[in-house]
Every structure is written in structure tokens, then in C-alpha cells.
Amino acid sequence: MSTGHPLGIDVGGSGIKGAPVDLDKGEFAQKRLRIDTPAVSTPEAVCDVIAQVVDHFDEVRSDSPIGVTIPGVVQHGVVKTAANIDKSWIGCEIEKLLEDRLQHDVVVVNDADAAGVGELHYGAAKGHEGLVILTTLGTGIGTAIFNRGVLVPNSELGHLEIDGVDAETMAASSAKTREELTYPQWAERLQVYYRRLEDLLWPDLIVVGGGVSKDSDEFLPLLDLRTKIIPAKLKNKAGIIGAAVLATGVQNERGRHTT
Numbered sequence: 421m422s423t424g425h426p427l428g429i430d431v432g433g434s435g436i437k438g439a440p441v442d443l444d445k446g447e448f449a450q451k452r453l454r455i456d457t458p459a460v461s462t463p464e465a466v467c468d469v470i471a472q473v474v475d476h477f478d479e480v481r482s483d484s485p486i487g488v489t490i491p492g493v494v495q496h497g498v499v500k501t502a503a504n505i506d507k508s509w510i511g512c513e514i515e516k517l518l519e520d521r522l523q524h525d526v527v528v529v530n531d532a533d534a535a536g537v538g539e540l541h542y543g544a545a546k547g548h549e550g551l552v553i554l555t556t557l558g559t560g561i562g563t564a565i566f567n568r569g570v571l572v573p574n575s576e577l578g579h580l581e582i583d584g585v586d587a588e589t590m591a592a593s594s595a596k597t598r599e600e601l602t603y604p605q606w607a608e609r610l611q612v613y614y615r616r617l618e619d620l621l622w623p624d625l626i627v628v629g630g631g632v633s634k635d636s637d638e639f640l641p642l643l644d645l646r647t648k649i650i651p652a653k654l655k656n657k658a659g660i661i662g663a664a665v666l667a668t669g670v671q672n673e674r675g676r677h678t679t
């Protein structure tokens with residue numbers, strides 16, 4: 421059976437998750453598959469798992485694109501940074517590696533960019549025309565910037581240096597867990613971080629994603645910002661959905677350029 425749906429695959433620190441995405445609805449077309457991220461998460465080991473995910477959805481048509489997210493900067497199919505993943509990713513030509521292996525069109529993007537695209541198309545920032553920043557609070561802080569619906573890729577604002585410290589090391593949700601901070605204590609750090617973001621970029625809207633966003637009632641009301649700040653809506657589906665959207669867009673672009 422062929423569904424014609426693009427496949428989105430989200431590579432995270434603990435799990436690699438994928439599903440075909442119905443782009444009309446912004447929903448998974450089938451139940452998501454999750455496989456543990458290998459303990460030593462080198463590109464080769466992760467590619468093996470990605471291939472298993474693709475095999476599982478063997479009805480993915482050969483002309484359906486696959487979008488894959490990576491928690492690092494991805495420029496022209498090459499991974500450039502690896503703050504919270506195995507350093508062997510740096511310099512890896514991941515898009516080419518996966519295309520050769522899977523014999524599919526593959527588009528590899530930064531994880532926060534993908535989550536932002538998901539939220540912009542179908543979630544908390546749906547249809548927003550202004551300057552929107554999505555942040556994901558997890559092991560690190562991922563960011564995605566949009567102006568008039570256009571993504572500025574690889575923004576990496578989780579690494580803003582604040583008081584001599586890489587922001588994500590003090591304000592990611594991993595810092596809350598590591599240092600056993602209460603929500604009010606953590607919110608003080610988020611206040612400093614988001615205030616800096618709004619002072620530098622003057623967004624119209626900030627969307628807060630990442631697993632902890634399900635508890636946003638515990639910390640978002642404690643923040644005092646000029647900018648409207650709201651929780652993400654698609655929860656842990658955003659990356660998969662956004663990756664599928666981006667992959668489809670790039671495939672269409674490539675098609676236009678070759679005809």
C-alpha cells in the first residue's frame with residue numbers, strides 16, 4: 421500500500437521517533453514508532469535506527485520525502501555543531517549518507533526549526549505573520565525564528581551568553597532537573613533569558629515548547645515580559661510534523677529547479 425505521506429523522524433537524546441504525516445490535517449497518518457537512541461549515538465548508529473523506522477513504514481512511497489531532525493546546526497545537509505550529541509556528528513554529511521542508504525529524498529534540519537515549523541503551520545503560532553520565536557526547553561534550549569512565516573534557520577539562541585554563561589546551561593529544563601530547582605526558582609532564570617531574547621529581537625510572539633511545556637501553568641504566569649508568551653500546542657509531535665513539512669517543501673523546490 422502506498423500512502424504518499426511524507427515521513428517525519430525526530431532524533432532526540434533518548435528516543436528516535438517517526439511517523440507519516442498527513443499534511444492536510446497536520447496529524448500523524450499512522451501511529452508513531454519510537455526506538456531508543458543508541459547509547460553511543462554516533463551518526464552510523466543513529467542511521468541504523470532511522471533505517472529501521474523507515475522500514476517499519478514500508479508503505480512510504482519511494483517518491484515521498486523524509487524529513488529528519490538533529491539537535492544541532494544543519495547547513496546544506498551537513499551537521500555543524502553537536503552541543504548535546506556525540507561530537508562525531510560534526511562535519512557529518514548526514515543528508516547524503518541517508519539518501520544513499522534509504523534511496524529516498526531526505527531533508528535534515530535542526531530540531532527546533534522543525535518544531536517551530538510544526539507550530540507555525542498547525543499549532544500555537546498557526547498563521548502568525550509577525551516575528552515569532554519558538555523555544556524548546558529540554559536538554560538544551562533550541563530556537564526557531566520566523567518573520568512573516570519565513571524561517572531563519574539555525575538560530576541557536578539557546579547559546580546566548582548571559583552573565584558569562586551559556587544560557588542553556590542555566591535555563592534549559594535539564595538545569596531545573598539537575599539542580600533540583602522549584603518552578604519559581606527556575607522561572608527566575610527563564611525571566612532573565614526571555615527578557616534578553618525580547619530585548620534583542622523584539623518578537624511579536626514567543627512560543628514555549630519541549631516536554632516541560634505541558635506544565636507551562638507552573639512557570640509562564642511567573643514571567644514578566646512585554647511579549648506575549650504561550651505554550652506550544654503540538655507537544656512531542658511538533659518535530660515530526662515540522663520535519664515532514666520542511667521535507668515536502670524542499671522536495672518541491674528541488675523539483676522546480678530541475679525542471
Ligand code: BGC
Nearest residue numbers: 491492493503532560561562
Ligand atoms: C543545540 C541546538 C538544538 C537545541 C535543542 C542546543 O544545544 O545547539 O541546535 O536545537 O539544543 O535540541
